[in-house]
Amino acid sequence: MALIVQKYGGSSVADAVCIKRVASNISKYYDRGDQVIVVVSAMGDSTDSLISLAKELNEQPKAREMDMLLSTGEQVSIALLSMALDAMEKPVISLTGPQVGIITSNVHSKARIQEIDTERLQKELDKNNIVIVAGFQGKTEDDEITTLGRGGSDTTAVALAAALGADMCEIYTDVTGVFTTDPRVVPEAKK
Ligand code: ASP
Ligand code: MG
Numbered sequence: 001m002a003l004i005v006q007k008y009g010g011s012s013v014a015d016a017v018c019i020k021r022v023a024s025n026i027s028k029y030y031d032r033g034d035q036v037i038v039v040v041s042a043m044g045d046s047t048d049s050l051i052s053l054a055k056e057l058n059e060q061p062k063a064r065e066m067d068m069l070l071s072t073g074e075q076v077s078i079a080l081l082s083m084a085l086d087a088m089e090k091p092v093i094s095l096t097g098p099q100v101g102i103i104t105s106n107v108h109s110k111a112r113i114q115e116i117d118t119e120r121l122q123k124e125l126d127k128n129n130i131v132i133v134a135g136f137q138g139k140t141e142d143d144e145i146t147t148l149g150r151g152g153s154d155t156t157a158v159a160l161a162a163a164l165g166a167d168m169c170e171i172y173t174d175v176t177g178v179f180t181t182d183p184r185v186v187p188e189a190k191k
Contacts, residue, residue: 002167003125004029007039007135007157009173013077014044016084023084025172026130030090035125037164039135039157040081042073047150063108067137067147071096074134074153082132093124094132097145097156102138104146111146113138113155116163133160150182 006026013019022040029036041047050069054061061069078094085092101117124131135153138146148155154171161169183189 001033001035003035003037003164005037005039005157005161005164005166005169007153007169007171007173008041009153009171010041010044010046012172013040013081016080019077019080019084022172023081023088023090026085027088027090030130037121037125037131037133037160037166038081039133039153039160040074040077041135041153042070043077043080046073046076064144067108067111067145070147071134071137071145074136078132078134085130085132090130091128092130092132094134095120095124096134097137098139098143100133100160102156102159104138104140104148106140106142106144106146108144109147110149111138111140113148113159116159118163121160121164150185 006029008022012022026036026038047070050073054066054069075096078096082092082094100120102113103115103117104111104113121131133156135156136148137156138148140146157169157171160166180190
């Protein structure tokens with residue numbers, strides 16, 4: 001039995017068909033007896049859509065409110081993926097970054113993870129649950145929701161794997177590697 005952290009990017013959970021495929025892949029690991037923690041991004045380009053929507057209302061939205069808005073993208077994904085796994089009769093629970101206890105600095109829109117409380121995760125794993133965690137988000141010590149910067153779900157996955165001492169951290173993606181920042185936005189991003 002291994003403890004595995006898997007991360008699925010936005011294109012992997014872009015619609016119901018994709019989400020079912022991801023759920024099947026997760027089930028494969030769970031059924032062979034592994035403990036699985038899954039980190040997911042927002043569906044498809046939904047983060048970009050939320051940013052455009054915000055800009056229609058306010059050209060310079062406050063970073064705090066942007067975090068409030070953008071963190072919802074990942075929350076949609078975790079709930080839907082959890083429902084898909086439940087439909088396959090797998091025991092599963094979804095958790096937001098703040099629910100997990102991912103504590104960050106208080107710099108909105110580019111917060112850094114400072115601490116991860118593994119107690120809740122461990123409790124869910126002990127109950128044999130697959131745990132689906134919203135990527136890209138955490139909270140400050142004052143309970144303010146923060147996000148980790150574009151593409152931050154990879155950071156969440158790696159940080160969770162490290163905090164839990166996971167046997168494996170798998171990043172499922174359709175780009176060629178893990179970049180320092182989103183290569184679609186910043187051409188100088190380094191692999
Ligand atoms: N949804 C966020 C973004 O598009 C985080 C991520 O995908 O990793 O940047
Ligand atoms: Mg994304």
